[in-house]
Structure formats: structure tokens, C-alpha cells
Amino acid sequence: xxxxxxxxxxxxxxxxxxxxxxxxxxxxxxxxxxxxxxxxxxxxxxxxxxxxxxxxxxxxxxxxxxxxxxxxxxxxxxxxxxxxxxxxxxxxxxxxxxxxxxxxxxxxxxxxxxxxxxxxxxxxxxxxxxxxxxxxxxxxxxxxxxxxxxxxxxxxxxxxxxxxxxxxxxxxxxxxxxxxxxxxxxx
Amino acid sequence: xxxxxxxxxxxxxxxxxxxxxxxxxxxxxxxxxxxxxxxxxxxxxxxxxxxxxxxxxxxxxxxxxxxxxxxxxxxxxxxxxxxxxxxxxxxxxxxxxxxxxxxxxxxxxxxxxxxxxxxxxxxxxxxxxxxxxxxxxxxxxxxxxxxxxxxxxxxxxxxxxxxxxxxxxxxxxxxxxxxxxxxxxxxxxxxxxxxxxxxxxxxxxxxxxxxxxxxxxxxxxxxxxxxxxxxxxxxxxxxxxxxxxxxxxxxxxxxxxxxxxxxxxxxxxxxxxxxxxxxxxxxx
Numbered sequence: 001x002x003x004x005x006x007x008x009x010x011x012x013x014x015x016x017x018x019x020x021x022x023x024x025x026x027x028x029x030x031x032x033x034x035x036x037x038x039x040x041x042x043x044x045x046x047x048x049x050x051x052x053x054x055x056x057x058x059x060x061x062x063x064x065x066x067x068x069x070x071x072x073x074x075x076x077x078x079x080x081x082x083x084x085x086x087x088x089x090x091x092x093x094x095x096x097x098x099x100x101x102x103x104x105x106x107x108x109x110x111x112x113x114x115x116x117x118x119x120x121x122x123x124x125x126x127x128x129x130x131x132x133x134x135x136x137x138x139x140x141x142x143x144x145x146x147x148x149x150x151x152x153x154x155x156x157x158x159x160x161x162x163x164x165x166x167x168x169x170x171x172x173x174x175x176x177x178x179x180x181x182x183x184x185x186x187x
Numbered sequence: 188x189x190x191x192x193x194x195x196x197x198x199x200x201x202x203x204x205x206x207x208x209x210x211x212x213x214x215x216x217x218x219x220x221x222x223x224x225x226x227x228x229x230x231x232x233x234x235x236x237x238x239x240x241x242x243x244x245x246x247x248x249x250x251x252x253x254x255x256x257x258x259x260x261x262x263x264x265x266x267x268x269x270x271x272x273x274x275x276x277x278x279x280x281x282x283x284x285x286x287x288x289x290x291x292x293x294x295x296x297x298x299x300x301x302x303x304x305x306x307x308x309x310x311x312x313x314x315x316x317x318x319x320x321x322x323x324x325x326x327x328x329x330x331x332x333x334x335x336x337x338x339x340x341x342x343x344x345x346x347x348x349x350x351x352x353x354x355x356x357x358x359x360x361x362x363x364x365x366x367x368x369x370x371x372x373x374x375x376x377x378x379x380x381x382x383x384x385x386x387x388x389x390x391x392x393x394x395x396x397x398x399x400x401x402x403x404x405x406x407x408x409x410x411x412x413x414x415x416x417x418x419x420x421x422x423x424x425x426x427x428x429x430x431x432x433x434x435x436x437x438x439x440x441x442x443x444x445x446x447x448x449x450x451x452x453x454x455x456x457x458x459x460x461x462x463x464x465x466x467x468x469x470x471x
Contacts (some may be wrong), residue, residue: 042190079257104339126240128462128463130335131248174432182433185425
């Protein structure tokens with residue numbers, strides 16, 4: 001088994017340059033959550049005010065809407081949601097300094113180009129393994145848009161949160177490369 | 188034939204609450220067994236590792252009684268009401284919604300429904316209103332089937348109004364294309380529900396309903412059973428693999444249901460079910 005690369009947020013260009021599609025990575029430190037509704041509101045606000053609810057420079061956004069925490073939990077189940085739905089908003093956030101996103105599934109060509117241009121990565125977490133992934137989240141703080149409930153922006157503190165580099169700055173794509181190896185039928 | 192039987196809504200509320208919560212915490216046993224079997228056949232080392240994580244996640248969610256997936260889904264019910272049942276103490280639809288409401292609160296499920304789809308998309312806060320398909324059947328029992336349908340896999344589902352001339356080959360091609368396109372977005376390995384025939388809308392209902400069959404349970408019509416088997420084999424040659432990272436396990440099963448259709452039509456619907464295959468059935 002290949003050793004995982006361990007990284008800590010905030011991320012620098014140097015860290016990003018060292019990541020290749022297919023690498024296993026363990027993420028440590030604070031990351032921000034945002035999904036459909038938060039992205040929409042955040043970028044509409046940015047259009048009007050030129051401000052975002054948090055400084056995205058060097059940061060990671062995890063596409064997640066967790067279940068509510070039970071009394072003995074820090075956070076409920078917290079696996080990734082499908083990333084392409086955020087494609088419309090991602091290039092702008094990368095331009096503003098965001099260093100990466102965590103989700104599941106394919107990204108569109110605009111996002112892949114923006115990753116190269118602004119030196120950022122897209123990580124895939126194991127979709128649907130939400131009960132296991134929540135164990136790597138040890139602190140949670142509310143940041144903004146609490147009225148959005150599960151879609152609010154929160155800060156999560158990761159401890160060795162496991163992901164795979166899905167798209168890197170060199171044009172690598174873990175899904176395309178992985179599937180090509182096992183594809184016997186082209187439809 | 189059957190004696191008229193009274194069922195109080197309090198029993199329905201409690202039954203629905205319990206079935207929703209237990210299905211969010213524990214995947215069906217037949218699905219877990221199927222994952223263990225396909226794990227042995229998976230050729231990709233990463234794919235095998237992911238199938239292991241899926242099994243571990245199922246173990247943890249059951250043991251700790253927490254949601255298997257953070258997307259606790261859109262509550263979908265198929266309810267078969269015996270015509271000799273008399274509901275007392277309230278109405279059936281409200282009772283089902285009350286069960287969902289209580290399961291969401293007491294079971295720490297995520298509120299995942301937007302009340303209005305295009306304007307403000309405000310969250311309803313309690314996963315109601317559930318989607319409920321009612322059917323009237325013989326007898327004095329109520330059969331409640333529940334699926335927690337996640338958005339990720341539902342988003343990748345497809346429907347097509349093919350031409351009769353497209354025939355069997357056209358149907359197969361559409362199903363396989365839908366599976367390949369769903370890819371990593373919809374959390375494979377999938378159970379694929381297919382509805383062929385009926386109308387535009389009914390094909391999709393059939394596709395969703397087919398997902399209640401046990402894993403490995405073939406259609407009683409041998410021609411359809413053979414088609415299911417063929418599609419399982421072909422889908423697993425697409426290379427999608429566990430969570431789309433590549434591999435030989437893309438589907439654990441393909442279920443097909445058929446219905447008569449118009450002489451001008453060939454409707455096909457493909458409902459993609461992710462590995463959070465939460466389906467449960469209870470009879471009252």
C-alpha cells in the first residue's frame with residue numbers, strides 16, 4: 001500500500017505542486033463547508049459587496065451537508081456531496097485564492113482549467129462512507145448562513161481526513177485514468 | 188372474504204418512524220452480502236479497498252445507530268392498502284408524514300427537502316412532505332415500502348422515450364449509457380432500477396419500484412431475467428468501478444420491470460441507486 005501524503009491547511013503552492021491525481025492524502029487543520037445554497041448566496045453577495053463570509057486564501061472547501069450531531073457527537077455523518085453542482089462558482093473562488101475543494105465525482109472542464117491556472121486541487125473523499133469520515137472531524141464552528149441549516153457554512157477541524165487527489169494542476173484526472181484501466185466496453 | 192380490520196394512525200406513525208430510522212442506520216442484509224461477494228471478484232486494489240470501507244461504514248452506522256450517509260434522502264413510500272382496512276384516528280397521509288417528521292427529529296436525520304424548487308428553495312426542516320404512491324389491493328393489511336432516495340444518485344437517473352424501432356438494442360444502449368454517465372457522481376456500486384413501457388411517468392415509477400426486489404432476485408419472465416443478467420455483465424465491463432475510481436464492480440444488480448405501452452412508444456427509465464441502498468418493507 002502506498003503511503004499517504006499528510007498535509008495541513010492552509011495550503012501553499014509548494015504543497016499543491018507536490019500533489020498528483022491518484023495520491024492518497026490525509027488532511028489536517030481547519031476547512032470550510034459549503035454546498036449549493038451557500039455557494040449561491042456567497043457569490044451573489046460577493047457580486048454586490050466585494051466580500052465573502054470568510055477569507056478563502058489558502059483554504060479548502062468541503063462540499064458537505066452533515067446530519068445533526070447526536071448528544072455524544074461532534075458532528076453527525078459527514079460524507080462528500082457531488083462536486084459538479086458547484087462548478088459554476090468554483091473558478092471565481094479559485095481566482096480569489098481558494099486552494100482546493102473536497103467532494104465526489106467529476107469536475108467540468110472550466111474547473112479543471114481553473115485548477116491549473118490558479119494552482120489548486122480537487123480532492124475526492126469516499127462518497128457515502130459518512131459515518132466513518134465523521135470520525136476525522138474533531139471540532140466544528142458555525143461561520144455563516146446558519147439559517148441554511150445543513151447547508152450553512154461551518155468550519156471543521158480535520159484530523160487525518162482521508163482523500164484522493166482527483167484533479168491536479170498538471171491535468172491529471174483520477175477517474176478517467178482509473179476507469180480506462182478496467183474499461184472493456186465502450187458505449 | 189376478508190374481515191374488515193381497523194388500524195389506528197398511532198400504529199402507522201410509530202411503524203413509519205421506526206422503519207425510517209432503522210433503514211437510515213442499517214443497510215439491507217442482502218445488499219451487504221452482495222458487497223462481500225463482489226469484493227472477492229473486484230480486480231482493482233483501490234476498488235477492493237473502497238468496498239471494504241463501504242462494509243466498515245455499514246458496520247459503524249449500525250453499531251452506533253447513526254446515519255449511513257449524511258444524505259438521509261428524499262422519503263419515498265409505496266403504500267398498498269387492503270380494501271378491507273379502515274384507518275381510524277386520522278388520515279393515512281398525515282400519519283406517514285408524522286412518522287417521517289419524528290424519525291427526522293429523534294433519529295438525527297438531515298433535513299434534505301427544499302419546499303419550493305425554483306424560487307427560495309427554503310428547507311422544510313423535517314423531511315416532509317414525503318412522496319407517497321398509494322395503491323389499493325385485496326385484503327385487510329397495509330404494506331408500507333420505504334426508500335430513502337439520495338440526491339446524488341437520483342440526479343444521475345434518466346428517462347427516454349425511445350422509438351419502437353430502437354428495440355432491445357436501443358434499450359440496452361440507453362441503460363448502459365446512463366450507468367456510464369452516472370459514474371463517480373452517483374456513488375457506485377449501483378443497484379440499477381429500470382422501467383420499460385407504460386407511459387413517460389409510469390416508466391420512472393416502475394424503475395423506482397423495481398429497487399425493492401432482493402439483490403439477485405430475477406424477474407419471473409425468463410426473457411427479462413436473461414436481459415437483467417446480460418446488463419449486469421455488460422455494466423461491469425464499463426470500468427467505472429467502486430466510487431468511479433475504476434474497477435470491475437460498477438453494479439451489484441440490475442432490476443427490470445415492464446408494463447404495456449402505446450404502439451407508438453418505447454419508454455425507458457433508469458433509476459440509479461447508490462451504495463446507500465436504503466429500502467425497507469413492513470406490513471401492518
